[in-house]
Amino acid sequence: MKVGIVGCGAIASRAHVPAFVKAGANIVAVADMDLRRAQDFAKRFSIPAVYDDYRQLLRGDVELVSVCSPPDTHAQIAIDAAEMGKHILVEKPMATNLEDAKRIVRACETKQVKLCVMHQYRFIPSVQEAKARVTDGRLGQVLSIQMVAHPQFPLRWSDAAWLYEKWSLLDDVGVHLLDVLSYLTGNGPRHVSAIARDTSGKMGFYDDIHVMIELTDSSVTFLDLSWVEGTTELTSQIFGTAGKIDLDLRQNFLRESHGYITPFDDLSSTMHKSWQTMASALTGTYFKGTLIYHDVVIRAFMDSIAQDAESPVGPREGEKVVEFLEAIKQAAH
DSSP, X not given: OEEEEEOOSHHIIIIIHHHHHHTTOEEEEEEOSSHHHHHHHHHHHTOXXXXXXXXHHHTSSOSEEEEOSOXXXXXXXXXXXXXXXXXXXXXXXXXSSHHHHHHHHHHHHHHTOOEEEEOGGGGSHHHHHHHHHHHTTTTOSXXXXXXXXXXXXXXXXXXXXXXXXXXXXXXXXXXHHHHHHHHHHOOOEEEEEEEEEOTTSOSSSOOXXXXXXXXXXXXXXXXXXXXXXXXXXXXXXXXXXXXXXXXXXTTTEEEEEOSOOOHHHHXXXXXXXXXXXXXXXXXXXXXXXXXXXXXXXXXXXXXXXXXXXXXXXXXXXXXXXXXXXXXXXXXXX
C-alpha cells in the first residue's frame, strides 16, 4: 500500500513511520510546510517524494494519507484527501470542533473512503479487558468513572508550537481519556462543568483542567488533567453497584475489586503489577509506552482497507470524542 505522510513532527517519526514500515507499507511521499524539515525527514526515512504543500502530495500516487500535522489543520487535510479518493489515517483529535468533525464524516461517506482516527489507547489490553467486564455486567450498573492524566510537560516530547496553545492539554492529552470513556460506556455528554486554569497566570494556555461530565446514561465522570502536578499518572477507576475496576493505562494493569479490599489484596495486586512491569521492561515494550499501540491501529486499518471492512476507529467514533472536547471547552467559558 502506498502511503503519504503529512506533517514531519515527533509523532510521524516516532510512531507512524515505524508502524507503517512494520506493517509492510510503502511510504512514497511526505509533505510539510517547512520544506527543509520535509527534506530532512525524507532523507532520514528514504522517502522519494517531498512537498511543502500537502495538496501536491494528494495529487500523487498515494492510496492512504497519514495526517500528522497540528490538530487545527486535521479537518481540511482530511476533507481534501477524501475529495481526492484517498483513505485517511488522522492523528487525534480528528478535529478541534464538532462542525469540522461532521464535515469530515460527510466527506468520507460521500466519497466512500475509509478513515481511521488514531485513538490507540482503546487498544491497550487492560482497556479492552475493562470494556469486556463492564459489558458483561461484572460491576453492575456503572455509577461513576474517575480519570486522571498527569503527564510530563511536553517539552520532553516536542517543542512544536501548537502544544502551547490555549486548549492543547485537552486536545493532546485529555482526548485519550475521553476516547477511552466513549469506548467503555458508549455514551455522550449530557451536562458538563469545567474549570480550566493557567496556574501561573503567565503561560497563555491551560495547564490544569478539571471536568465533571454527566453522561447520557446518568452516570458521572470526573476528568483530572494537569501538566503541573508533582507526580506522573495515567489512571482510571470505574465504580459500579457491584464493584470497581482500577486501570493503570501506562502500566497496562487492571484490578477488579468487590466488597472490602484487604491489605492482602493490595499485596497481591502490587506483586502482580511489579512482575508485569518487570517483564515488559525486559522485552523493551515498557519504555515505548503507548506508542506500541500505533502498530496495532495502523495494521488493523490497512487490513480493513484491503478487506473492505470496518475501520478500527471510524469517523463516527472520532466525532463522538470531538463532541466531548467541544462540550468541555464551552463549559469552561
